Amino acid sequence: MTQLPGLLDIEAIRKDFPLLDRVVHDGKKIVYLDNAATSQKPRQVLDALNEYYEQHNANVHRGVHVLAEEATALYEGARDKVAAFINAPSRDEVIFTKNASESLNLVANMLGWADEPYRVDRETEIAITEMEHHSNIVPWQLLAQRTGAKLKWFGLTDDGRLDLSNIEEVITEKTKIVSFTLVSNIMGTVNPVEAIVRRAQDVGALVLIDASQAAPHMPLDVQALGADFVAFTGHKMCGPTGIGVLWGRQELLEDLPPFLGGGEMIETVSMHASTYAPAPHKFEAGTPPIAQAVGLGAAVDYLTAIGMDKIAAHEHAITEYAIKRLAEVPDLRIIGPTTAEDRGAAISFVLGDIHPHDVGQVLDEQGIAVRVGHHCARPVCLRYGIPATTRASFYLYSSPADVDALIDGLEHVRNFFG
Structure with a gap:
């Protein structure tokens, strides 16, 4: 096996993940490179x-x-674990949702119903970016349509970075909320949080960070980020599906209205009016995802025991190796940053004029699982004039051998389509 600096003990880690031993398609052992969509579970x-x-x-x-x-005790214990994992000042700032999409929608709806000074209305603006997952575009489009607010966004440079050259035009005195991804799910770009947060704070705007592609892969410190809200999901970080997290600053959670009504989120109820429980239960109506939260707590324990800094170093080495090897493939174009600097472990590419769906299908016949399509980030594909991409994404159990299998598989694709 190719030796790279900073790698984890991959053989030991892979033994924790039963699915990675699965054999598919005529005895081929699966090569799982679809971690940006969901991770495997230990x-x-x-x-x-x-x-x-x-x-x-x-x-x-x-x-x-x-x-x-x-x-x-198990459910609330999971909240304690998540709070420690993201360095939240208080466990009561951690809200369980069913996924990151619900977390993002929760904030959008809170701001649509809020009183001043948080209310989004026709006199205000919303700022996002062109590289967002649809989950961080559509809720803001819906809010803008309902309230009359103006939706604005940062564009992209040719090399897959945010274009902040017009930051003072995108984030203005009218901006109420700036919502952006920490790490792009399609291009792997790690965004310049400090510059965006600083500008937002200068004009008094709230900041929501989508950390779905960050929380599984690097240390996540909500206090260091300086944001007002941070959203992420459990199933991408070794946890089960059906569990997400919204972290919010305590004073905001106290002031903002709930999105869902029902059991547990109330303090008192009469036929005339209701009062609400304190956060986090104020935002957790009905029976919550109990087992899923317990599973997420176990995932946090697992990742913490390995060390998020070590996971980040491992993935950086794998990503750097993958970019180097992909550069050897004729007619292959990476969509996004072409170096490992300030980027995550998701790499999207196009291969000549072969449609990504055909690439993915032939790779699957070789036992290699990748993602194809626009990855719920269609504006990125439109920006770069492509119908879709093939995406390979890595995680703590990914190895140089997985990268080599991908390169061999792409050679097979090229030969297949002549």
């Missing part, structure tokens, strides 16, 4: 889910029997 997470359902399954918070108390 046995430690699977065991935590099984143990919860087998030993502790009950609804949370109101029961006084032993199972309810155990389930509540």
